[in-house]
Amino acid sequence: MSRIPWVPETTEPLPRVGESEGLLTWAASVDHKQIGIMYFIAALSFFCIGGLEALLMRIQLSRPDNNFIDPELFNQLFTMHGTTMVFLVIMPFLIGLGVYLIPLMIGARDMAFPRLNALSFWVVVFGGLLLYYPFITQSGATDVGWFAYTPLSEKPYSLNNGPTYWALALLCTGIGSVASGINNIITIITLRAPGMTMRRIPLFVWLLLVTSFLLAFAIPILNAGLVTLLLDRILEANFFAPSSGGSAILWQNVFWGFGHPEVYILVLPAFAIICEVIPVFSRQPIFGYGFMVGSAIAIGLLAFGVWGHHMFAVGLGVPFNTYFSLASMLIAVPTGVKIFTWIATMWGGKIYFATAMMFATAFVIEFVIGGLSGVAFAAAPLTWQLTDSYFVVAHIHYVLFGGSMFAIFAGIYYWFPKWTGRMLSERIGKCHFWLMLIGFNLTFLFQHMVGLLGMPRRVYTYPDLPSWNWLNLLSTIGACVLGFSVLIFIFNIFFSLRKGKIAGNNPWNAWTLEWLAASPPPVHNFDEVPRIHSARPLWDLAHPDMPDEPESFNTGVTR
Amino acid sequence: MNIEKNKLLMMFFLASESMFFIVLILTYAYYRSTAAVGFESTGGPTALTSLNPIRTGIFTLILILSSFTVWLGVKSLKSKRHSMLCFWLFITIVLGALFLYGQGTEWWGMIKQDITISRDLFGTTFYTLTGFHGFHVTVGLIMLLILFGLALAGDFRGPKSAGIESISLYWHFVDVVWIVVYSVIYLWAVL
Numbered sequence: 001m002s003r004i005p006w007v008p009e010t011t012e013p014l015p016r017v018g019e020s021e022g023l024l025t026w027a028a029s030v031d032h033k034q035i036g037i038m039y040f041i042a043a044l045s046f047f048c049i050g051g052l053e054a055l056l057m058r059i060q061l062s063r064p065d066n067n068f069i070d071p072e073l074f075n076q077l078f079t080m081h082g083t084t085m086v087f088l089v090i091m092p093f094l095i096g097l098g099v100y101l102i103p104l105m106i107g108a109r110d111m112a113f114p115r116l117n118a119l120s121f122w123v124v125v126f127g128g129l130l131l132y133y134p135f136i137t138q139s140g141a142t143d144v145g146w147f148a149y150t151p152l153s154e155k156p157y158s159l160n161n162g163p164t165y166w167a168l169a170l171l172c173t174g175i176g177s178v179a180s181g182i183n184n185i186i187t188i189i190t191l192r193a194p195g196m197t198m199r200r201i202p203l204f205v206w207l208l209l210v211t212s213f214l215l216a217f218a219i220p221i222l223n224a225g226l227v228t229l230l231l232d233r234i235l236e237a238n239f240f241a242p243s244s245g246g247s248a249i250l251w252q253n254v255f256w257g258f259g260h261p262e263v264y265i266l267v268l269p270a271f272a273i274i275c276e277v278i279p280v281f282s283r284q285p286i287f288g289y290g291f292m293v294g295s296a297i298a299i300g301l302l303a304f305g306v307w308g309h310h311m312f313a314v315g316l317g318v319p320f321n322t323y324f325s326l327a328s329m330l331i332a333v334p335t336g337v338k339i340f341t342w343i344a345t346m347w348g349g350k351i352y353f354a355t356a357m358m359f360a361t362a363f364v365i366e367f368v369i370g371g372l373s374g375v376a377f378a379a380a381p382l383t384w385q386l387t388d389s390y391f392v393v394a395h396i397h398y399v400l401f402g403g404s405m406f407a408i409f410a411g412i413y414y415w416f417p418k419w420t421g422r423m424l425s426e427r428i429g430k431c432h433f434w435l436m437l438i439g440f441n442l443t444f445l446f447q448h449m450v451g452l453l454g455m456p457r458r459v460y461t462y463p464d465l466p467s468w469n470w471l472n473l474l475s476t477i478g479a480c481v482l483g484f485s486v487l488i489f490i491f492n493i494f495f496s497l498r499k500g501k502i503a504g505n506n507p508w509n510a511w512t513l514e515w516l517a518a519s520p521p522p523v524h525n526f527d528e529v530p531r532i533h534s535a536r537p538l539w540d541l542a543h544p545d546m547p548d549e550p551e552s553f554n555t556g557v558t559r
Numbered sequence: 560m561n562i563e564k565n566k567l568l569m570m571f572f573l574a575s576e577s578m579f580f581i582v583l584i585l586t587y588a589y590y591r592s593t594a595a596v597g598f599e600s601t602g603g604p605t606a607l608t609s610l611n612p613i614r615t616g617i618f619t620l621i622l623i624l625s626s627f628t629v630w631l632g633v634k635s636l637k638s639k640r641h642s643m644l645c646f647w648l649f650i651t652i653v654l655g656a657l658f659l660y661g662q663g664t665e666w667w668g669m670i671k672q673d674i675t676i677s678r679d680l681f682g683t684t685f686y687t688l689t690g691f692h693g694f695h696v697t698v699g700l701i702m703l704l705i706l707f708g709l710a711l712a713g714d715f716r717g718p719k720s721a722g723i724e725s726i727s728l729y730w731h732f733v734d735v736v737w738i739v740v741y742s743v744i745y746l747w748a749v750l
């Protein structure tokens with residue numbers, strides 16, 4: 001049997017993706033750098049939308065018995081804010097960073113599956129549009145909270161189409177996330193440059209590898225929950241309908257079975273950024289590479305066994321509560337190892353406070369605050385007291401804003417020169433940093449207090465009780481400062497794209513491979529990748545007389 | 560690593576898919592075992608009263624057999640026997656289609672008895688679990704058909720093909736999932 005020519009041979013050459021900046025070359029791009037930047041643009045746009053939603057809520061809550069917005073819209077706002085920030089801001093930011101940097105850091109030409117990479121991105125964007133579509137229709141967006149507890153999110157209780165679109169949207173972003181997780185794993189396994197063993201890849205890559213496993217194995221749990229919820233809503237199935245014997249609590253188990261690993265999907269890549277920024281600006285290698293990797297793997301594994309700490313208020317019974325309390329507290333150990341590793345890396349180093357380093361330092365402090373309130377929440381009785389109060393809101397924002405977002409800003413200030421060839425303005429950057437730090441703490445620090453005083457979350461207004469009004473007002477002022485600092489950041493991007501200092505290949509004198517490429521890197525990334533001998537290839541190139549020991553993890557102490 | 564990247568992609572994809580199925584299977588098992596809110600208490604149809612484990616058992620054997628034939632196909636690919644590869648792919652497709660036919664008649668019979676996805680928890684969990692499995696079989700069949708067409712057109716001369724090898728992995732996965740589903744739904748009912 002010979003090959004049957006179904007289609008006649010053509011002599012036209014394949015259309016080449018030119019170096020021009022046309023819009024189509026972006027939309028059709030399968031280049032990991034362009035996709036990474038598109039992730040960045042999409043995430044930043046959704047960040048502005050989600051931030052605007054938060055500001056509207058804060059204005060409504062600035063004084064008691066306010067009626068700036070009505071309760072229906074308020075419910076939609078907090079639901080959309082949460083969903084947007086988790087699935088359309090932090091995840092795309094972090095996945096996009098990974099997509100841009102992983103191939104460069106391991107000395108590869110591109111991801112293992114460039115087309116799959118593009119698909120992941122566009123499916124996430126499509127999910128975002130699906131989520132926001134009902135906002136412009138009669139029925140309004142989803143208003144059942146970002147975790148869509150059943151039976152509220154079921155048909156008889158939520159007849160509008162919001163929750164249906166919510167589930168479809170998250171299914172889209174979920175498929176995209178699984179695909180990028182698997183793509184990352186295979187890229188890291190198969191495409192490392194000669195000599196780049198798993199003991200020599202940058203910590204950023206290691207932590208993204210762990211994250212990618214979480215993406216590949218935790219997101220399908222959510223997907224299963226979403227399809228069953230959709231079956232309930234569309235085909236009148238009975239999964240979560242108590243009236244026909246279904247269990248509303250089952251949804252909570254499925255959702256948090258995904259939801260807790262998700263917490264680490266949002267925060268491990270943030271750790272990854274910090275692991276790159278802190279050593280470079282302390283001028284010392286990371287203290288304890290092995291500890292950092294080991295603790296990340298421990299966190300990744302433990303993440304699957306602690307979902308019940310989101311359900312202490314359900315009444316699971318003493319044995320379950322005890323188990324979930326203890327298991328959750330256990331996670332504080334590997335997390336603590338990381339904190340101490342960063343501090344030890346800074347210890348005795350020549351610290352240079354560029355904006356990236358300021359954000360990284362602030363990250364460590366804010367994340368410790370969020371982590372401490374998190375460990376407190378691991379005790380079931382404390383949850384009973386504080387559940388559904390503003391204390392929870394404060395906690396999650398210290399972890400996800402003070403944690404993930406601060407790390408993302410550190411990453412942006414650090415890698416922006418690589419992406420664009422120009423430095424972000426340090427003067428505007430410092431202005432951005434201080435305003436954001438003040439605004440953030442003003443907004444959320446006082447929410448701890450108002451939570452302890454008993455103010456419930458997700459209420460559109462509150463009565464004029466002692467201290468509630470001024471604490472809320474402070475929070476709103478903080479939110480406005482925060483919003484203003486984001487405007488400064490966006491101004492900095494546009495300003496620096498035109499007027500920023502030319503960066504050169506390695507403006508920070510960093511040691512990982514991405515700084516060997518030109519800024520911005522050419523389509524093929526590297527003309528030639530040197531053979532890798534240690535975890536700091538650029539150090540070895542710069543100091544051929546005293547290269548790193550091949551597997552030197554702790555050289556920081558001795559050098 | 561020596562494993563070809565496309566096969567690796569399929570392996571991780573299937574590992575990820577198994578998490579999806581584990582949730583659906585656990586959901587079925589949860590409602591099956593909590594009798595207070597489970598199937599029997601409603602007095603409606605159950606797996607015991609409405610399903611035929613022998614008839615579906617035969618279709619189960621057919622699916623297992625198709626896993627065997629696709630393995631023979633991969634063996635022929637490795638030994639570069641191209642016409643045998645085409646033959647085994649064809650047999651696999653026929654067996655897979657037979658299994659789907661069995662599923663279809665099962666569903667049709669139940670719907671005629673007025674057992675639907677919205678009737679009660681048994682209907683809900685049964686149709687969801689078998690439905691998502693059936694969907695995976697259908698996707699597998701489509702991919703096998705594409706491979707078969709390409710093979711007829713002269714592709715896959717061996718000894719290696721990432722396409723054939725990863726789709727056969729997928730097909731084994733669908734088979735294994737079905738063995739679990741069959742055990743949980745049909746065998747657990749008679750026990």
Ligand SMILES: [Cu+2]
Nearest residue numbers: 259260263310
């Ligand atoms: Cu948790």
